[in-house]
Amino acid sequence: MAHCLAAVASFSPSAVRRRLSSQSSVSFHSQKMSFVSISSRPSSLRFKICCSATGEAQAKKETVDKVCMIVKKQLAVPDGTPVTAESKFSELGADSLDTVEIVMGLEEEFNITVDETSAQDIATVQDAADLIEKLVTEKTA
Template identity: 45%
Template structure:
């Protein structure tokens, strides 16, 4: 029996004629031949790619909440940096809702570090979303510095 080998379009797998695969006593039809089942060593496992949106990251959990004095100072610094009224700055306000872009957020964090004479951890500072998160983080750092 003559076997004919053809290169498939991808060029990485060769197809062998059905006649060369089956012994003379066994007949295979094109309907019973199911792709790579005849070649288990050529099976490729599917690659699964999992994408995680940046917005799905949660802000860091902060154990203590900021006292009223710390919150007022944080609100005043944010209002000054963004040139907005301090009454517009609420605990649940997001920096983006207040009109801050990424550069403004960095400048706010730098001003808060200077005001409280502290150094904020870069990873936690990048994940702060709301004014309350910022005040809580600063309260934690100030408390840890005093201890």
């Protein structure tokens, strides 16, 4: 089974399926995060491997919630309009100036500095939260 775990770590889902023997079963679940469950027959051993599509960890729920709150405030989103991790700034009515103001609000709230290149890559609440987690981690390291 050890070779299967190595295969999961270094190959695409289709390659993993090809590498696993017929005595194992694999199930793939995809969203932003990829989960692979491997079970070996007749054993009941199960492994769950979690990795993001980009190789980076997703932000904590608290960070995402705080970013949602800041985005709602900056864009004056009406009550009842949901802002979630998947919300795109453009779909919430943000133009480039609004996005700059959101980034400034995030910098102030989290006591971080976002460089211009990174700021241009932010399109969703999740993008912003992931970047904040990365910057906060780098700052405390």
